[in-house]
Amino acid sequence: MAGFGQFKVAPLGNTIYEGVFTGNGLLGTMTYLSGEKSVRVDIGRTDVYDHRANSADKLFDKARLSLGYFNLDLSCAIEQAKGDIYLKDAYAVATIVTDQGPINVKTTTLSNANIILLEVLKKNFKGRYTLNWIADSAISPRMKFSYTQKPKAYLPNPTGTDGQQGQIKFYEQPLTAGGGYTTAYLLRSSKDLDTYVITVGYSQAGKDFTGKTLDYLQKFNAEKINASLREHRQWWTDYFNASTLELPDPIYQGFYDMQLYKLASATRSDKPAMDLQGPWTSATPWPAYWLNLNMQLAYSPTFKANHLDISNSLIQMIDRNKDNLRLNVPEPYRYNSIAIGRSSGPDLWSPVLLQKGVALEKASDGDKELGNLVWLLHSYYQYYRATLSREVYDRLFSLLKEAVNYHLHLMEKDAMGKYHIAVKTYSPEYAKGFAYNTNYDLSILKWGLKTLLELDDERGGNDPLHAVWEDVLTHLVEYPQNSDGFMIAKDVPYDESHRHYSHLMMIYPFYDVNWDQRENRGLIEKSIAHWQSKKQWLQGYSFTGAASMYAMMGRGDSALASLDVLLNKYIRPNTLYAESGPVIETPLAAMASIQELCLQYWNGILRVFPAVPSRWKDVSFRHFLADGGHLISARRQNGATVAVEIKSQYGGSLKLKLDIVNPSVQILGKGQYTKEADGLILLELDKGATAAIRENK
Structure with missing residues (x-):
């Protein structure tokens, strides 16, 4: 049943397709293994594109650019690894078992801030680890594929540089077309937990993109992190509450x-x-x-x-x-x-x-x-x-x-x-x-x-x-x-x-x-x-x-x-x-x-449970959004539809096709309905009205 619990990836693998991930629509992480003794955490930012002048080579001159990754070198053999994505609270955990004990890598991309928290939980880990930023080269990824047709002349972006300002380490990547991007991070450490606070800044113009990035990170103190985590959990709770689908x-x-x-x-x-x-x-x-x-x-x-x-x-x-x-x-x-x-x-x-x-x-x-x-x-x-x-x-x-x-x-x-x-x-x-x-x-x-x-x-x-x-x-x-x-x-x-x-x-x-x-x-x-x-x-x-x-x-x-x-x-x-x-x-x-197995709209008709597979006896959904802004909820038990509810957000008409043989329609608020000869139900609902349909027993 829908509960937005854990999604398990076991074992954790060596590619992004076997990793655990987070994101906030701008920044994101992907955690997976990189060899027998190390874990990598890829960092991405969705708007980091090269932005050169229009040309026929747009997949090179205007390409999405890869940032790089954090390499967590454990210096000891990994014996077992698994990953979990905790959907409701939107964080991921890689659990790594080594010959020096277990270590966990937790990633959270904060929902309302351009911040990634990379937490290394080391309480029972007897070894020592190092974490380093490995930057990708700022070239179109298509340059790395032999079968793609390359431009006759491709000017690479300048080489990026490492830097440090106080506690903050950073990597600055300027772009030939102007501006650039900077990945910055700092460490807040305790006995059992190391927290790396990470951000990525990006600008298509100007030279101060690094300064702004470092300033943003510096101001993001422990109090802001705690407040942002509360906002993060509430955002995802509200998001998942917008609609649900429950499958058997x-x-x-x-x-x-x-x-x-x-x-x-x-x-x-x-x-x-x-x-x-x-x-x-x-x-x-x-x-x-x-x-x-x-x-x-x-x-x-x-x-x-x-x-x-x-x-x-x-x-x-x-x-x-x-x-x-x-x-x-x-x-x-x-x-x-x-x-x-x-x-x-x-x-x-x-x-x-x-x-x-x-x-x-x-x-x-x-x-x-x-x-x-x-x-x-x-x-x-x-x-x-x-x-x-x-x-x-x-x-x-x-x-x-x-x-x-x-x-x-x-x-x-x-x-x-x-x-x-x-x-x-x-x-x-x-x-x-x-x-x-x-x-x-x-x-x-x-x-x-x-x-x-x-x-x-x-x-x-x-x-x-x-x-x-x-x-x-x-x-x-x-x-x-x-x-x-x-x-x-x-x-x-x-x-x-x-x-x-x-x-x-x-x-x-x-x-x-x-x-x-x-x-x-x-x-x-x-x-x-x-x-x-x-x-x-x-x-x-x-x-x-x-x-x-x-x-x-x-x-x-x-x-x-x-x-x-x-x-x-x-x-x-x-x-x-x-x-x-x-x-x-x-x-x-x-x-x-x-x-679409549960709800379809075409030919002017909204079809509730039009194609539920025979092996799915019990199915329900809540607040699916339909044509006209109507919110539809419905429940199916033992292979038969038992309840349908239509909430009209803006008012209007809606023609329904159901598999309820003898439907009873009850309207809360202003509205009316007509049972048509072909078995369809025509609803006319005012704004805010709700129609509840059940089997008339």
Whole structure:
């Protein structure tokens, strides 16, 4: 049952995937072994990016940079090691047994301060240890991978320097582009406990970043630490209280709770958006933000989990960088269009080169991806529908309109009266994916057009482009398909293994082709089956995508079987995930898939317990956040739904689909309900009203 207790990693291993971690959305730690006699504690800061001028080599010139680690040399043999993450209080402990006795390494990244506490508990340790800071070189991690294409000229950043000021030791790393970062620490020691107080400062300009870092650390005395620890525990208590999910399977319960912990460790409302690593850096070819799947999946569970405080970090990054989104489109379209390519730094500068009349056969695939920004705005739309904020609406409408404008610039109407994409675009990850009318771009565009029309209707439907959106949507070319189901693109069948479900996004996440459409059920089944039948290049998120599609079909057992493959084959001991290097999105996408077994909203209907696996007899959740800002709680016992509660935060209507045969509805506050002929319940609730639904016995 959900209790946010310990997550165990035993034995503690020699990689970050077998370590224990903490984070506060900016700073983070990862503790694991480094040899037969030593323990290492990696330190990360999520916004430490190189920030050189825009260039085609952005994955080198604007790369995420790794800081380094503390090496705890025990000078004696490690006989046994295990790790525990204490979720509720958000700290990690590595328990190390040596031939000189046990020693514990505890890490806490304070929630409301840029401080890490590294505590060495040495009461029963008879040996002597040393702790040293080992700095990483300030170069793009992609330089370390032989298969990545390197820039012709890469100017390394200056070499960093060690220093000491009073009790504080520090390492200063200047950057060629200006500013730099400093890792600083001091020791507060007692007989049985050594506490290292650590901070990391970072600035993109100026020379006094070290002075400010040292001053911050110096002022963080024992009184501040104690006060911050109290605030830390209260913050995490409040965070976990926002929503809960209780599952009968302890493995899935632990996995789900860890993802909830991971989200708040990786980002916060006032912290940088999650990139592919969060605070836990390691050797990786992915030192950036990836925008054709990874970001979208990473944020996908935040909405149902009732954590807009987490999703807001993505919203703010988009809002901050609209000027660069405009620079990302070719110059002729910049007057009314925005876009983004495959990957970027936190400034979202990532050009897309697609332009009528311009041949791009030799351009990189990432420069030819059309739909990434509109898909990213799908997360922004979910944020709006969860808040119903007029301010968020205004920002979203403007962004989505200009993102769709870029698509419209590339459209043409053929002799049959059908709109099609008049240039080749790239369908992510498919070797032969540079083609006309990719299903990736058609499904994304169709969602964008439908959403613009919906949003415009909210304010009277008087936008000058309203008729254009209707015309294109009505006459858009059909999704390419053949006897195996949906194709990659026009004239491009799905005939090679493909980890990305870019050709199936009309099924999920957009539900444009869905299980309510009985005429499309065969098409959905064969499309998914054909995709999954070619197993060679399937990866972790291939199974989260399939699980979510099965959940949409109401096939909870098939969804869970897909997630079983993910957890058994791809998820690492501490629930991290890797593809050549650490990538954060797949376990979080699995969290969303688990949520969708319990709650789905599509086709205008909220579905409670739509796909619970048969082996999960007792399931409950509290305060899952649904479309319209409604908070949903529900309980299932012995394989049957026994209670559902809907609390309306803003008022409005909601159509429910339940498996309660003879439901009784009781409304507390102002509202009304209607039982419709198809078994659905239509609720009309005023702000603050609650509807409680039970079996009418």
